[in-house]
Amino acid sequence: MAACSVEELLAKAEQDEAEKLRSVTVHKELDLEFDVGNLLACDKNRIESRDLGGQRRDDFLQSLARDNTQLLVNEIWKQPTERVEEAIVAKLPEPTTPLPREKPPPKRKPPTKWEQFAKLKGIQKKKKTNLVWDENAKEWKRRWGYQRARDDTKDWLVEVPETADPNEDQFAKRVKAKKERVAKNELNRLRNIARAQKIKVPGVGLTPVAQQSKDDLSRAVSVAKHSTASVGMFQDRLPKEKPPKNTGKRRKFGPLIGDFSSERQKQLELLKIMDSKRPKLDITKAVNKQMREEDREEAAASARRERESLEESLAPVCKCQIFKMQRIYMHSHEHFEVFTTVLAPQGRYRYRAGAEKMVVVHSYRPHWPDELELSLGDVILVLSKHEEERWFGRRQHGQQGYFPASCVMELSQQKSLQTGGVGFLELDPDWRLKVWMCQPLLI
Amino acid sequence: MIMKGGNTSLTVTQALKDLYSLKKPNAVLYKKKNITRPFEDSTSLEFFSKKTDSSLFLFGSHNKKRPNNLIFGRLFDFHVLDMIELGIEKYVSLSDIKASKCPEGTKPMLVFAGEAFDIDNEHKRLKSLLIDFFRGPTVPAVRLAGLEHVLNFTALDGKIFMRSYRCLLKKSGCRTPRIELEEIGPSFDLVLRRTHLASDDLYKLAHRQPKALKPKKKKNISHDAFGTKLGRVHMQKQDLSKLHTRKMKGLRKRRGAVVDGEQGGQEPKVAKVES
Numbered sequence: 001m002a003a004c005s006v007e008e009l010l011a012k013a014e015q016d017e018a019e020k021l022r023s024v025t026v027h028k029e030l031d032l033e034f035d036v037g038n039l040l041a042c043d044k045n046r047i048e049s050r051d052l053g054g055q056r057r058d059d060f061l062q063s064l065a066r067d068n069t070q071l072l073v074n075e076i077w078k079q080p081t082e083r084v085e086e087a088i089v090a091k092l093p094e095p096t097t098p099l100p101r102e103k104p105p106p107k108r109k110p111p112t113k114w115e116q117f118a119k120l121k122g123i124q125k126k127k128k129t130n131l132v133w134d135e136n137a138k139e140w141k142r143r144w145g146y147q148r149a150r151d152d153t154k155d156w157l158v159e160v161p162e163t164a165d166p167n168e169d170q171f172a173k174r175v176k177a178k179k180e181r182v183a184k185n186e187l188n189r190l191r192n193i194a195r196a197q198k199i200k201v202p203g204v205g206l207t208p209v210a211q212q213s214k215d216d217l218s219r220a221v222s223v224a225k226h227s228t229a230s231v232g233m234f235q236d237r238l239p240k241e242k243p244p245k246n247t248g249k250r251r252k253f254g255p256l257i258g259d260f261s262s263e264r265q266k267q268l269e270l271l272k273i274m275d276s277k278r279p280k281l282d283i284t285k286a287v288n289k290q291m292r293e294e295d296r297e298e299a300a301a302s303a304r305r306e307r308e309s310l311e312e313s314l315a316p317v318c319k320c321q322i323f324k325m326q327r328i329y330m331h332s333h334e335h336f337e338v339f340t341t342v343l344a345p346q347g348r349y350r351y352r353a354g355a356e357k358m359v360v361v362h363s364y365r366p367h368w369p370d371e372l373e374l375s376l377g378d379v380i381l382v383l384s385k386h387e388e389e390r391w392f393g394r395r396q397h398g399q400q401g402y403f404p405a406s407c408v409m410e411l412s413q414q415k416s417l418q419t420g421g422v423g424f425l426e427l428d429p430d431w432r433l434k435v436w437m438c439q440p441l442l443i
Numbered sequence: 444m445i446m447k448g449g450n451t452s453l454t455v456t457q458a459l460k461d462l463y464s465l466k467k468p469n470a471v472l473y474k475k476k477n478i479t480r481p482f483e484d485s486t487s488l489e490f491f492s493k494k495t496d497s498s499l500f501l502f503g504s505h506n507k508k509r510p511n512n513l514i515f516g517r518l519f520d521f522h523v524l525d526m527i528e529l530g531i532e533k534y535v536s537l538s539d540i541k542a543s544k545c546p547e548g549t550k551p552m553l554v555f556a557g558e559a560f561d562i563d564n565e566h567k568r569l570k571s572l573l574i575d576f577f578r579g580p581t582v583p584a585v586r587l588a589g590l591e592h593v594l595n596f597t598a599l600d601g602k603i604f605m606r607s608y609r610c611l612l613k614k615s616g617c618r619t620p621r622i623e624l625e626e627i628g629p630s631f632d633l634v635l636r637r638t639h640l641a642s643d644d645l646y647k648l649a650h651r652q653p654k655a656l657k658p659k660k661k662k663n664i665s666h667d668a669f670g671t672k673l674g675r676v677h678m679q680k681q682d683l684s685k686l687h688t689r690k691m692k693g694l695r696k697r698r699g700a701v702v703d704g705e706q707g708g709q710e711p712k713v714a715k716v717e718s
Contacts, residue, residue, distance in 0.1 A: 017616060023615050023616075023621045024615050024616075024617060024619050024620075024621055037581070038553065038574060038578050038581075039550060039551070039552040039553060039578070039585070039590075040552075040553045040554075040555070040574060040578070041552070041553070041554045041555070042554075042555045042556075042560065042561070042570075043554065043555065043556040043557070044558050044560075044561055045556075045558070046558060047556065047557055047558075047597065047599055049599060049600060057604075058606075058626075058630075061595065061597060061604060061606055062606070062608070062624055062626065064556055064595075064597065065554060065556075065593065065595040065606060065608055065624055066622055066623070066624045068554040068556060068595070069552060069554060069593050069595075069608075069610055069622050069624065070621070070622045072552055072554065073552075073590065073610075073612075073619060073620065073622055074619050076585075076587075076590065077587070077618060077619040077620075081587065082584075084584075087586050087587075087588065088586070088587050088588070089584045089585065089586050089587065090584060090585055090586075090587050091583065091584045092582065092583060092584055092585055095581060097571070097574060098650055099571060099574065099575050099650075100517070100519055100524060100571075100575075100646065100649035100650055101519065101649055101650070101651070101652070102498040102518075102519065102520075103498075103519070103520050103521075104519075104520050104648070104649075104651070105651060105652065105653035106653065
């Protein structure tokens, strides 16, 4: 009896063992897909609809769930575990199912001033070694920082350069220079921050400097005025205080030679502009140029006209303004055309009522600074005859000044010397009078 | 965020409360009713999401045409991405099932069963939406003893059965425990009604990850056709005549005899690292 009970017991124990081992395994047709990062298991096996009918539904679902959960737990138990404060913790991998984000990914930061500059110049980021060999200490030391390799403030012997003052303390000088560099670096860092956050910061002229020039002081004063303004009211100026000069953008004038790279850059840019397909059009320049040309033509034309009109009338042509629309520029692709209103000769060519053209019959040397030099044969446009003997006129070059009335004679007076015959006075480009006489034409 | 529509029945309110308790620390349940129709006008949803900074919502309502309606939805950049309407056919609430519940805030295990979740497009989106809804915060590690909660979704014939169990880890012969399930929690029999899914490109846009999250490629490691892992080691220039190698006495130069020099050392560039 005992023997068979022992056997029975053994058999039973074996059965239990087998069951235990079986209990963790689940048989499925298709393997499940696991996403351990999300603690997710997906079962793709077919489910018969008859299983889900009726009261058996919940039981079926529970058993299905149990199987799937068992498989999932098996997967999770495969992960590496560690002990954290009396609890065994399994490290989960990254979740693999792609899920949409809540918000779009953040935008890139705009490149900093250095990054823009580096991109422009083509500076690559070169990785520098952390340690540098220091000859004096004969060991590898840091490139910068605490106990760095080449620390010139820690030299025990400093040669006094020949150009230096013998009473100057070279060690103190080095320490001071170091401090200044640190301060400058700090200032630049803060300024970068301010620029990145778009906070206004006072300009260069206000950094503390040993010797402050009058310029710097005046700039500091103007900045202080701005900053102490409140509700639009500025501080009153002191009685003898002058208004600040040069507030605003200042142009930079570099040296003529010496900076070859920047010169090269400028030349290349120029070539690029010239090369580019779109022509650079400066409308004002083009208009002005055209106007000048027009004026010149008008002047020549009017001179010819004047010659002809001398025959008929002595009265000078009244002030006239000829308006014409002139097409001065047409783009090569006919995209746009620029028109300008061209006025008749203005300025020095304008005929003022009462202004007369006179010819110089006697040369004259000026005695006073505001007088005009006259040479024989010149044609002068007399602008005003304020005084009897002293007139104000203009020469062809535009020179203006006073001259005695006796030196000039009206053109008409000359002309009246001729009788009959056609003669005309030609004004050549030099405004010198040439008298042509010719026989009367018999028509 | 969980909110109620213009008219709600008892089942719907109970269901919303239960689901709120499932998602307890990371959800907000609005008490007042909002008379809006998400499928027509989603502005109020977007407004609420901006206020609470939440991108998932659950909207419950009840009309004659659509009784016991639940709308699960998610937003991207505070605009509606997906919305799926499910109708409750049978519902057993938390309080009806007498069993000890697991603590709030446990990360549940999700099990999806049924081929519909992979074949049908709408079911695929529904699956991703449900994962998003119920998965909880992403953690790097999980306490093995704390894996208690299991949510089971089964899809068949346009119907989705949701069950929630508590799993007991029983001793088994080996390291992995045997699982026994005990039903707790709400159980839903849902039927799929209307859907409003995002267009493909919007969906793609929502999945764009920033470059920083991409796994970094390790340099100098490559895999060949057989699956072996190869690595590259970069050496400085070596003076091969001064290398220390194994000295083969037999290969030494003898006096008078001309023998080929010793074999060179290893190749400087590529070393094979089997893994």
